[in-house]
Amino acid sequence: MNHANTTTTIDLEVYRYRPELETEPTFDTFTVPLRSDWVILDALNYIKDEIDGTLSYRWSCQMGVCGSCGMMANGEPILTCASFLKNYAPGPIRVEPLANFPVARDLIISMDDFMEKLNRIKPWIIVEEEKPLEEGEYLQTPEQLDEYKQFSMCINCMLCYSACPIYGMEPSFIGPAALALAQRYNLDSRDHGNQQRLDILSTDDGIWQCTFVGECSEVCPENVDPAGAIQQYKVASTNDWWKSKLMPWGNKK
Amino acid sequence: MPHQTSLKTVKRSNEPFWWALFSAGGVIAALCVPVLLFMTGLAIPLGWMDAPGYEAMYTLFENPLSRLVILVIVSLSAFHWAHRFRFTLYDGLHLKHLNAPVAFFCYGCAILFSAYAAYSLYSF
Amino acid sequence: MSYGRYKKNHPWLYHKKPPLLWWVKKWAYVRFILRELTSLGVAFYVVVLLTYVNAVSQGPEAFAVFSDWLKSPLSLGLHGIAFIFVLFHSITWFNLAPKAMVVHLGKKRIPGRIILIMNYSMWFVVTAGFFWLLTTV
Numbered sequence: 001m002n003h004a005n006t007t008t009t010i011d012l013e014v015y016r017y018r019p020e021l022e023t024e025p026t027f028d029t030f031t032v033p034l035r036s037d038w039v040i041l042d043a044l045n046y047i048k049d050e051i052d053g054t055l056s057y058r059w060s061c062q063m064g065v066c067g068s069c070g071m072m073a074n075g076e077p078i079l080t081c082a083s084f085l086k087n088y089a090p091g092p093i094r095v096e097p098l099a100n101f102p103v104a105r106d107l108i109i110s111m112d113d114f115m116e117k118l119n120r121i122k123p124w125i126i127v128e129e130e131k132p133l134e135e136g137e138y139l140q141t142p143e144q145l146d147e148y149k150q151f152s153m154c155i156n157c158m159l160c161y162s163a164c165p166i167y168g169m170e171p172s173f174i175g176p177a178a179l180a181l182a183q184r185y186n187l188d189s190r191d192h193g194n195q196q197r198l199d200i201l202s203t204d205d206g207i208w209q210c211t212f213v214g215e216c217s218e219v220c221p222e223n224v225d226p227a228g229a230i231q232q233y234k235v236a237s238t239n240d241w242w243k244s245k246l247m248p249w250g251n252k253k
Numbered sequence: 254m255p256h257q258t259s260l261k262t263v264k265r266s267n268e269p270f271w272w273a274l275f276s277a278g279g280v281i282a283a284l285c286v287p288v289l290l291f292m293t294g295l296a297i298p299l300g301w302m303d304a305p306g307y308e309a310m311y312t313l314f315e316n317p318l319s320r321l322v323i324l325v326i327v328s329l330s331a332f333h334w335a336h337r338f339r340f341t342l343y344d345g346l347h348l349k350h351l352n353a354p355v356a357f358f359c360y361g362c363a364i365l366f367s368a369y370a371a372y373s374l375y376s377f
Numbered sequence: 378m379s380y381g382r383y384k385k386n387h388p389w390l391y392h393k394k395p396p397l398l399w400w401v402k403k404w405a406y407v408r409f410i411l412r413e414l415t416s417l418g419v420a421f422y423v424v425v426l427l428t429y430v431n432a433v434s435q436g437p438e439a440f441a442v443f444s445d446w447l448k449s450p451l452s453l454g455l456h457g458i459a460f461i462f463v464l465f466h467s468i469t470w471f472n473l474a475p476k477a478m479v480v481h482l483g484k485k486r487i488p489g490r491i492i493l494i495m496n497y498s499m500w501f502v503v504t505a506g507f508f509w510l511l512t513t514v
């Protein structure tokens with residue numbers, strides 16, 4: 001660490017919202033050292049340590065795993081621990097809380113809505129009947145794992161929700177990550193919750209609000225491709241609908 | 254079926270019906286429309302391609318199979334337009350609250366157009 | 378259901394709806410709206426196509442009148458714009474299709490690349506087919 005050697009700096013325009021002080025958000029500009037190994041999160045930590053200790057934001061792992069440091073940088077949802085300052089030089093960088101969510105304070109959004117939706121899609125393995133312990137584990141081949149692996153990489157960072165204009169306009173939309181996670185369990189060979197989830201997700205708030213803007217997949221740091229998951233879900237749900245209309249006697253799984 | 258009780262409370266969407274027509278129309282339009290539009294709307298009027306004479310076109314359309322193909326193309330494409338345009342209005346102009354009239358207008362146009370197409374192609 | 382129910386217990390939450398024309402600010406969103414508007418190009422052409430068949434059905438005079446209209450600057454202009462739109466529709470449609478389609482061959486999943494190639498070959502065959510049809514009639 002040799003702060004002293006730093007010659008160049010970069011400005012951060014940081015979104016401030018302190019509900020006890022103001023009813024509308026404002027922006028504060030902070031000048032921080034432009035170090036080549038610093039990410040935006042380092043700059044925020046520098047501001048909090050050296051300039052203004054009241055700045056509030058979330059972070060934890062600092063290595064793109066926990067998914068808590070998502071914010072908007074110049075209008076794009078990013079993980080601040082994975083976005084280097086130098087890529088934004090000469091700046092300024094406008095740092096805002098994740099779009100489309102209610103803001104609780106400064107860069108902190110309320111994620112209640114996402115947590116509720118996540119829960120609604122039953123993100124766990126549903127089995128019809130538990131096997132007795134003696135029968136051993138629920139085994140899976142590498143091919144079976146490949147079927148859903150991509151969708152299981154989600155770190156719940158909610159960047160996709162910020163990129164989704166549909167979610168911005170219709171907060172009732174279940175949204176990209178939760179739908180991708182539903183698909184993650186649907187495609188798991190050990191899971192039998194397909195029909196239960198389909199019943200939830202083929203409602204109007206489920207997949208049918210999606211018009212395949214596709215930006216959720218563009219911003220996802222884990223390449224989960226929620227947009228793809230939702231389209232696949234539409235195909236499955238459509239097949240299911242036609243089956244139930246054309247063959248109402250056909251028994252549902 | 255242990256989940257049946259909870260099922261009662263959710264309303265399944267009828268969206269799959271329209272979405273299926275939208276998708277089928279999307280495929281048909283993607284495959285057929287560029288080449289047809291280019292030939293009849295640009296290449297022939299501009300003289301880049303020889304204009305097929307009236308007799309030739311008449312013989313072509315006299316064949317019920319070609320009229321059937323045209324009916325499939327125009328009506329599925331119309332439903333493709335209806336569904337997509339409906340959502341363009343919702344998304345582009347925040348019109349979700351006008352769901353019923355917008356849907357009625359879009360699908361209504363597609364249905365009327367398809368009926369007209371079927372009638373006029375049948376009575377060629 | 379909206380954020381209303383959260384705001385009830387947390388009145389300090391700050392939330393704003395996106396502006397009416399939310400899509401003008403970002404190229405990716407503009408492109409999305411343009412992609413959705415390609416349906417207008419499709420709609421325009423199917424009306425023209427049906428009119429074309431009807432003109433043939435009505436006899437040589439009607440056909441000549443319609444052929445003349447097709448040569449008018451208005452028609453050429455509309456067709457020119459519509460052509461760009463329908464091309465954009467085809468390209469985006471074929472490019473996005475592999476995301477929606479998961480096709481298995483036996484136990485193996487067919488990679489998206491192959492589906493893409495299949496889509497474009499099909500497009501080529503259909504295009505060539507119609508071209509052949511109209512040049513040989």
Ligand code: SF4
Pocket residue numbers: 153154155156157158159160161176177180216219220221222223224225226
């Ligand atoms: S799908 Fe991607 S962008 Fe969305 S929450 Fe999961 S990791 Fe983040």
Ligand code: FES
Pocket residue numbers: 059060061062063064065066067068069070079080081082
């Ligand atoms: S701090 Fe954990 S993902 Fe950025």
